[in-house]
Amino acid sequence: MPARKPVLRPSWQTSNFKFVPVLVAAEWNAMMNLLRGRVLMLLLLALSSQVNGREAAYEPLTVNIEPIKLTERVYYVKGDLGPISTSNNGYNSNAGFVITDDGVVVFDVLGTPSLGAELLRQIRLITDKPIRRVIISHYHSDHFYGLEAFKDAGAEVWAHRLARDYLATEAPTLRLEERRNSLAPWVDEHARVIAPDVYLDGDTDFLLGGLRFRIFNVGPAHTPEDLMLMVEGEGVLFAGDLMFAGRVPFVGDADSKGWLRSIERLIQRDPKILVGGHGAASTDAATDLKMTRDYLRFLRQEMGKGVEEMLTFDETYQRVNWSAFSDWPAFKAANRKNAYNTFILMEKEALTAR
Ligand SMILES: [Zn+2]
Numbered sequence: 001m002p003a004r005k006p007v008l009r010p011s012w013q014t015s016n017f018k019f020v021p022v023l024v025a026a027e028w029n030a031m032m033n034l035l036r037g038r039v040l041m042l043l044l045l046a047l048s049s050q051v052n053g054r055e056a057a058y059e060p061l062t063v064n065i066e067p068i069k070l071t072e073r074v075y076y077v078k079g080d081l082g083p084i085s086t087s088n089n090g091y092n093s094n095a096g097f098v099i100t101d102d103g104v105v106v107f108d109v110l111g112t113p114s115l116g117a118e119l120l121r122q123i124r125l126i127t128d129k130p131i132r133r134v135i136i137s138h139y140h141s142d143h144f145y146g147l148e149a150f151k152d153a154g155a156e157v158w159a160h161r162l163a164r165d166y167l168a169t170e171a172p173t174l175r176l177e178e179r180r181n182s183l184a185p186w187v188d189e190h191a192r193v194i195a196p197d198v199y200l201d202g203d204t205d206f207l208l209g210g211l212r213f214r215i216f217n218v219g220p221a222h223t224p225e226d227l228m229l230m231v232e233g234e235g236v237l238f239a240g241d242l243m244f245a246g247r248v249p250f251v252g253d254a255d256s257k258g259w260l261r262s263i264e265r266l267i268q269r270d271p272k273i274l275v276g277g278h279g280a281a282s283t284d285a286a287t288d289l290k291m292t293r294d295y296l297r298f299l300r301q302e303m304g305k306g307v308e309e310m311l312t313f314d315e316t317y318q319r320v321n322w323s324a325f326s327d328w329p330a331f332k333a334a335n336r337k338n339a340y341n342t343f344i345l346m347e348k349e350a351l352t353a354r
Contacts, residue, residue: 100209116146137240245279
């Protein structure tokens with residue numbers, strides 16, 4: 001007869017009473033040692049962040065960031081229209097900030113730690129008011145990699161709760177590795193992915209320094225977690241990547257059907273000034289959203305036809321006349337991938353429609 005395997009029990013269930021106190025004492029000592037180590041480490045960290053929030057200096061930029069004044073209290077900075085490159089230092093997206101009597105609210109922080117630090121420096125040239133909060137339109141690297149300097153300045157980071165789902169995948173790590181190659185030295189080994197401090201569940205209003213801010217949950221559109229920020233009274237709407245002005249949008253894994261719906265709602269809000277995630281601010285939302293809207297509709301229509309006729313993606317892509325868009329910036333870098341992702345999306349939509 002084979003020997004019975006011993007049954008493993010937690011220590012408090014064993015009959016060996018003497019064993020338990022010994023273990024507890026040993027654990028207590030180990031825990032205290034660990035705590036002492038932790039306290040020392042935290043002290044060192046606090047000291048180092050007082051000297052220089054980051055372990056290393058931010059890599060100096062070769063491009064300039066110049067705030068553009070939209071209203072008395074609202075500014076934005078406008079990145080290059082092309083795709084990210086070492087020549088534009090990764091500065092291809094927009095960010096905005098609002099100066100209230102009680103502090104500054106920032107919307108997006110650009111695509112590298114250096115760009116974020118420079119954006120903060122530019123804000124500091126205009127105001128010494130505290131940076132209260134940073135709202136991230138969506139967790140794409142070109143909009144949140146600049147967070148480090150803002151976190152070190154004490155800002156609270158807000159984003160939609162679905163950003164948490166994205167951050168739980170391995171995609172952010174893979175993206176960071178890719179950017180350390182494609183955007184070296186501005187994204188280096190010190191760059192890190194910073195998660196939000198506050199996750200928003202839906203539309204959120206807040207008052208600060210006499211201004212009312214309205215955050216709209218507009219996803220799934222460009223991403224599942226898209227947010228827009230309306231600065232009431234100033235008439236400025238920050239739309240994130242719902243609007244790409246003057247260039248071919250980056251579609252990625254977008255829900256283009258939801259995106260088109262959100263564009264319609266955005267036009268109905270009738271902002272005096274609309275600032276997208278890429279390209280110039282607009283004083284005519286309906287006209288300037290046309291490019292993004294027409295492009296998304298065209299993609300869906302042409303890829304949808306290919307899916308319906310059971311063509312392959314290559315066959316579908318080949319036969320499309322792209323001339324309405326091929327002269328736009330970022331067409332070469334983005335169009336084929338956009339079309340491919342839309343083809344897959346149209347296949348999925350066709351399946352679920354059945
Ligand atoms: Zn973007």
